Amino acid sequence: MNDTAKKWEEMTWQEKREVRFKRWLNPPDVKFVSPEAERLYKERVTRFIKAIKLEEPDRVPVMLPHGNFPAYWGGATFRTIMYDYKKGHEIWKKYMEEFGDMDTFNGPAFIPSGKISEVIASKTQKLPGLGLPEDASMYQFVEGEYMKADEYDAYMMDATDYNIRVMMPRTSDFFKSFAKLPPLRMSIGNPWVAALADPEIRQTFQSLMDLSDEYIKWRTAGMEINNYIRSHGYPSLFGGGPLLGAPFDHFADVLRGTHGIVMDMYRQPEKLHEAMESQLKLVTSQIKNFPMMSSPVCIMPLHKGDDTFMSDAQFEEYYWPTLRAVFLAMIDEGLVPMPFAEGKYNNRLKQIADTPRSGVVWWFDQTDMAEAKRILGDVCCIVGNVPTSIMMTGNVEQITVTCRKLIEDCAPGGGYILGGGASIDKGKIENLRAMMAAAKEYGVSKK
Amino acid sequence: MSGDFANLLADLKEDEVLRLTEERIESGEDPLKILDDSRKGMGIVGKRFADGEYFLPELVFSGELLKQVTELVKPHLKQAVETKRLGTIVIGTVAGDIHDIGLNIVDFMLDVNGFKVHNLGVDVAKEKFVDKVKETKAPIVGLSGFLTPAFDAMKETVEALDAAGLRKDIKVMIGGGQMDDEVRKYAKADAFGKDAMAAVALAKDWVGAK
Numbered sequence: 001m002n003d004t005a006k007k008w009e010e011m012t013w014q015e016k017r018e019v020r021f022k023r024w025l026n027p028p029d030v031k032f033v034s035p036e037a038e039r040l041y042k043e044r045v046t047r048f049i050k051a052i053k054l055e056e057p058d059r060v061p062v063m064l065p066h067g068n069f070p071a072y073w074g075g076a077t078f079r080t081i082m083y084d085y086k087k088g089h090e091i092w093k094k095y096m097e098e099f100g101d102m103d104t105f106n107g108p109a110f111i112p113s114g115k116i117s118e119v120i121a122s123k124t125q126k127l128p129g130l131g132l133p134e135d136a137s138m139y140q141f142v143e144g145e146y147m148k149a150d151e152y153d154a155y156m157m158d159a160t161d162y163n164i165r166v167m168m169p170r171t172s173d174f175f176k177s178f179a180k181l182p183p184l185r186m187s188i189g190n191p192w193v194a195a196l197a198d199p200e201i202r203q204t205f206q207s208l209m210d211l212s213d214e215y216i217k218w219r220t221a222g223m224e225i226n227n228y229i230r231s232h233g234y235p236s237l238f239g240g241g242p243l244l245g246a247p248f249d250h251f252a253d254v255l256r257g258t259h260g261i262v263m264d265m266y267r268q269p270e271k272l273h274e275a276m277e278s279q280l281k282l283v284t285s286q287i288k289n290f291p292m293m294s295s296p297v298c299i300m301p302l303h304k305g306d307d308t309f310m311s312d313a314q315f316e317e318y319y320w321p322t323l324r325a326v327f328l329a330m331i332d333e334g335l336v337p338m339p340f341a342e343g344k345y346n347n348r349l350k351q352i353a354d355t356p357r358s359g360v361v362w363w364f365d366q367t368d369m370a371e372a373k374r375i376l377g378d379v380c381c382i383v384g385n386v387p388t389s390i391m392m393t394g395n396v397e398q399i400t401v402t403c404r405k406l407i408e409d410c411a412p413g414g415g416y417i418l419g420g421g422a423s424i425d426k427g428k429i430e431n432l433r434a435m436m437a438a439a440k441e442y443g444v445s446k447k
Numbered sequence: 448m449s450g451d452f453a454n455l456l457a458d459l460k461e462d463e464v465l466r467l468t469e470e471r472i473e474s475g476e477d478p479l480k481i482l483d484d485s486r487k488g489m490g491i492v493g494k495r496f497a498d499g500e501y502f503l504p505e506l507v508f509s510g511e512l513l514k515q516v517t518e519l520v521k522p523h524l525k526q527a528v529e530t531k532r533l534g535t536i537v538i539g540t541v542a543g544d545i546h547d548i549g550l551n552i553v554d555f556m557l558d559v560n561g562f563k564v565h566n567l568g569v570d571v572a573k574e575k576f577v578d579k580v581k582e583t584k585a586p587i588v589g590l591s592g593f594l595t596p597a598f599d600a601m602k603e604t605v606e607a608l609d610a611a612g613l614r615k616d617i618k619v620m621i622g623g624g625q626m627d628d629e630v631r632k633y634a635k636a637d638a639f640g641k642d643a644m645a646a647v648a649l650a651k652d653w654v655g656a657k
Contacts, residue, residue, distance in 0.1 A: 133542070137595075387627060426596070
């Protein structure tokens with residue numbers, strides 16, 4: 001797992017992180033197309049590493065908010081790329097060449113395979129042409145009380161069993177037959193053969209195997225484009241880490257929904273706390289000894305802890321303790337948690353400052369960045385936040401003014417990455433260019 | 448006693464509110480009075496929300512309490528309740544967006560604050576907004592959206608209202624996830640509201656109510 005004499009478990013978290021940083025800087029699986037590409041790659045990764053460590057890089061690094069923008073720029077849509085992996089890659093390559101200098105770039109990783117999504121349709125997620133209009137530019141989640149109020153104990157007793165035999169059949173017709181499986185904790189040996197004697201269960205497994213062939217095509221294509229991008233000098237920022245979030249959101253987003261979670265906060269708060277602690281244990285065990293990835297930075301979308309959803313007291317009681325514990329477990333493994341705080345976190349800044357110095361990178365959506373810098377500046381690197389509205393509807397001058405102000409407020413002393421609020425899918429390429437240009441114009445270190 | 452009821456509801460005391468509701472029904476009290484007290488309680492909730500004391504969980508839970516009280520009271524009502532409404536509002540999440548958490552909270556807060564609300568639901572085509580405004584003669588339209596594609600959908604909806612000759616007679620407010628005053632300008636709406644109480648304040652202002 002590492003190339004030093006010291007054993008992994010004996011290292012401090014900073015040492016573990018250095019091992020992961022080194023792997024990010026010198027990716028063994030990438031063959032650079034030229035010495036120039038390699039030089040640029042290292043320069044860009046170094047920029048991010050310095051920012052994460054609260055040092056001042058040569059220039060403010062930039063995370064351009066171009067979610068699925070290349071698709072639309074290239075005359076395609078989210079939906080076409082769900083089906084035509086190759087076309088997606090041609091467009092992404094062309095976009096990369098035409099855009100030029102960027103500090104990080106990724107392939108269309110968040111566009112799932114249409115063929116697979118069609119078959120495994122889930123009630124919790126809708127896609128363009130699959131529950132959403134064909135021209136929709138992203139997928140959307142459908143909240144619901146998929147887990148019942150009295151099912152916390154079943155979930156905690158055996159989350160795997162609950163997910164496979166209850167949640168999956170409930171949220172997807174494709175997995176309906178799984179409700180007939182025997183309890184998985186009892187299934188050693190023969191019960192598996194017996195289970196597969198059921199024609200419906202058998203059909204589900206057969207379909208899964210067939211879909212796996214399509215999955216291999218999708219994944220291979222994805223790896224190809226990402227290797228292509230990296231070999232040309234553009235690092236990935238999020239590189240195959242665990243996709244984690246706040247234990248509160250785990251229950252509030254998908255399992256219980258907004259209405260359900262609120263009922264639990266008032267009617268069975270102890271049960272909710274117990275469930276979040278139990279979830280934390282599962283997450284922690286998943287993080288332990290996490291393998292090396294192409295980047296140690298892990299994006300963590302956060303939803304219901306924002307200023308408008310809950311009060312400071314509720315955040316302190318329900319949201320922060322287990323989220324902080326997830327951060328600490330990740331930091332301890334040398335990973336870099338990068339929570340994306342959707343909405344506003346102005347009231348939260350003081351509360352979230354209680355983490356090891358430089359351990360976390362906070363990406364803010366609509367939070368006041370000058371305040372974030374003032375309160376968190378000595379604690380963690382911050383990312384953000386050209387408003388999505390300006391990014392999409394504004395002009396180059398507005399972008400330049402906004403970026404300049406953000407850089408002036410946040411860059412001094414280091415620990416800052418210029419980013420968007422949310423990502424854009426449609427919009428203007430000149431605005432993205434203006435953002436990159438502003439970092440070069442105003443974000444170069446005076447040292 | 449009625450003051451207590453309103454306060455208990457505002458303090459979100461579920462057991463006490465339900466027990467008291469049953470006691471008042473059994474004692475033969477006019478059920479309309481119970482509903483009236485509930486409305487007062489919701490008024491306190493709304494004020495606490497506007498003051499930053501309450502947040503979304505309190506709004507949602509108070510809504511649940513109100514629903515339960517209404518269900519207990521309903522069988523005892525002699526005639527349908529005719530409440531005087533401050534005005535009519537058409538709301539919905541614009542085309543291409545299927546989020547409804549914020550939409551339903553706005554619906555609920557407008558309703559308990561005396562507005563007649565026509566909630567068109569999610570992924571609402573611009574034509575549907577036009578038709579509903581024509582049908583109801585509503586002077587206010589509320590457009591909800593969570594995601595960035597809603598920017599254009601809002602703009603197109605306002606344009607459709609304009610093309611139908613309705614724009615001059617109505618006020619349009621927008622709100623939700625990525626919305627802000629920049630989007631308000633882009634969509635040519637009249638106002639952006641940051642939350643459900645802002646929607647109530649805007650609506651009251653527009654109909655000239657206090």
